[in-house]
Amino acid sequence: MATSPPYPTHPAGPSDAAPRRPAHWWRRRWVRYGALGTLLAISGLVILALVRQQTGTEGFLVGLGLAVLPVPLLVAVFRWLDRVDPGPWRNLLFAFAWGACAAALIAIVANSFATRWIATATADPTNADTLGATVIAPIVEESAKAAAVLLVFLFRRRDFTGIVDGVVIAGVTATGFAFTENILYLGTAFGTDQLNGDSGLMSVTAATFFVRVVMSPFAHPLFTILTGIGFGAAALSAERHHGRRVLLPLAGLLLAMGMHAMWNGSSSFGEFGFFAVYATFMVPAFALLTGLIIWTRQRELRTVRAELPAYAAAGWLSAPEPYALGSMQARRIARRYAARHLGKAAARSVAEYEAYATSLAFLRHRGRDGRAGADFVVRERELLHELWRRREFARPALAYAARAAAPVPAVPPPWSTYGYAPEHSEPYWQPYGTATPYPAYNPYRS
Structure with missing residues (x-):
């Protein structure tokens, strides 16, 4: 094996690695992975039983078959965004499992408890449902999804280096959460159609599928991406900026809750409130965030071209x-x-x-x-x-x-030195020669 080159002078920063202390047993990797895997497995079994209890076996299977349709597309989109510096698949699997199992379980239990408590305290079940959807649900659901982003940020710090990483983890977590939620809504809609004898394009199942899967598959990811951007901005901050590293994720979480509350409350804005919020708020917000993410990805590529010449x-x-x-x-x-x-x-x-x-x-x-x-x-x-x-x-x-x-640059054609060009001549092109430097790095520059 050839001898490796000398190390380049590293940038300003800590020169020596901090000495490692023996890890306590609860900090060992196998203990953490085992505890996390057990938690997710138990959450998955419980959420499976709860959803099946509410939808029935047939409704659960129908809901599962319809809810899974947007998942591959959304995961592929987030994986595409992460192509510059792709994180390990285990992070994405954890994020999806957390959203589909742990976060969904927390949301179902907490939302049900809060709605029942409001109904009992106010003796107004209708008002309880409205408050639960517009106030309680956004707080509970966005906090539960944000926990996955926080765990990756704390324990997989090497894989969490910027805004794109935060967007990807948050988006995949929300995709998992929406997957479980769609099973519940679609399965319940199918049960309603079975009781009423409805079927076809005018059924509750078809309407629910159109609204949740066709029109707004990006809704939950869009909310939670705001939290991910907050964590990504915190990852870009220096470790000495403790206040910034705490406030930025909190700001992102609050924005996610606010957007989620507006989306859930759109049905109370009148007959066309949902479409008004969708057209004037959700679509522009989605376009704005998409542009921000793509710009961030291009900035990452520029960073690669700028840093590697050393x-x-x-x-x-x-x-x-x-x-x-x-x-x-x-x-x-x-x-x-x-x-x-x-x-x-x-x-x-x-x-x-x-x-x-x-x-x-x-x-x-x-x-x-x-x-x-x-x-x-x-x-x-x-x-x-x-x-x-x-x-x-x-x-x-x-x-x-x-x-x-x-x-491929254009070079002067060979006949240009004679001051004329033949009639109907085509442009003369020549690729880079072996001695021509590449755009990002010029080894011949003094």
Whole structure:
């Protein structure tokens, strides 16, 4: 194995990793995972029994079949947003399971208890339902979903580095919650249709499916994304800014509760209140947040292109790699090239190389901003060694991708030196030569 290059001078920040103390038994990984898995399993069994009790077996199966339809699309969208620096699948599985099991159980129990208490205290069941939907439900449900984001933020800190990570975890958690809630609503609607003898497009089931699955599958994710943005902004703050790291998530949570309350209360705004809130508030908010997320993703790519040249100069990366790793098109080309010419295992290595390089760029960016943790040097070396192990497959694939994805400049045609051009001549194009630097990194610049 070739000798690895020297480490580049790391940015300003802690120079040494903090000494590790022996972990208490309750802090060991297997204890935490075991306790969390048990909690989610028990919550799943209880929520299954509660939903089945309210909908019946046939209604539960119908609701399950209809509620699952938007789930793959929503998860795919959030996974696409996370392609620049993809987090591990276990975080997404935990988020979905928490939303579908633990958060849904908390919401059903707390909402039912609060509604019954309000009805008893005010002797007005109608008012209790309205207050429960517009006041109690948003507070309970958004807090229960936010717990998943908080747990990932606290215990999977390496995987939670910015706004996109917060959006993805929050969105997948809300997708799981909406999945369970849709089973309950659709199953109940199906039971109502069975009692009334209704079927077809005019049934309660069809109307519920249209409103919850067709028109607003993004409703719950949209609310909870605000909480995720708050946690993501807190992750971008330096550790010394304790107030900011607490207030930003709380602000996001309050905004999520407010938007959720407006959505739930839209039915009390008149006959067309739902459509008015949907058209004038939900759709613009969805478009605004989508634009913010896409802009953040592009900013992450610019960070990759800006930070990785330091490692190319030190010999850890080849000259074209900062440009290729900062382009989603080039990344795809590199993986396809590796799969076609080197095999599926090589394609996986290239994908892992891209993920480690992106994490390295973000780590260095946090260090330059003074937000690096005490383990900066240790983490940097871990990531560099993971890159070094995979360079055999990644470097040729990324070099090819950089050439294929780089913009092709126009050069003067050979006849231009004579002051004329032949009639009907086509534009003369020439790709980058071997000595031409790539846009993101110029190894020949003094």
